[in-house]
Amino acid sequence: MIYDSTCIACPHCDVVYRLSAARMVTRTRCLRCGYQLTLGKSEAIARVVGLALTSTILMGIVLFAPFLHLNAGPFASSASVADVVLGFATGIMMPLAFAVLIFIIVVPVARSLLLIYALAPLLTGHANASGAQSSLRWAFVLKPWAMAEIFMVGVAVALVKIGGMATVHTGTAFWAFVLLVVVNTFQDTFMCRNTLWTSLATNTT
């Protein structure tokens, strides 16, 4: 058997199937173990676009709502993620602030917008937007560089450290961020590249 792009392997039990383009955009399950190999076309697209929209909105909340409130004796302070990033943006810390801005905020938002731009016309029954295929390709290329969850790990470590010195209350943005990490994980787990590519390539409306 010659393996090419029409082949799909079951990640659970390793059986390899050859699917036609038409079969690729329907819901398929592994015959041996029942693992869901591909999502149905409209289901996969609706899920990806919906989750991309959700994460864009959550990112808006994360940026500007209060992230943490600190109380230490007579001192009280409240900071949003935008405050944190801008607070670093002086002198030697400038590259760090820049990296945080790019990897935590710009890349994840860009990915969501690219996915919406490429896939939303399929949902509404319109023809592909110009450059839809390269938008989708870029959304996949950027995936390893979207590191919102790494920021969450940093925040957790910092919370443990300052927890002994001050009273820390989590703000709206903190919980929005937690939700964002969950949404992103969910999206990556359910994003069926085969279905997305095939639907985009075969959209002739």
Ligand SMILES: [Zn+2]
């Ligand atoms: Zn299987």
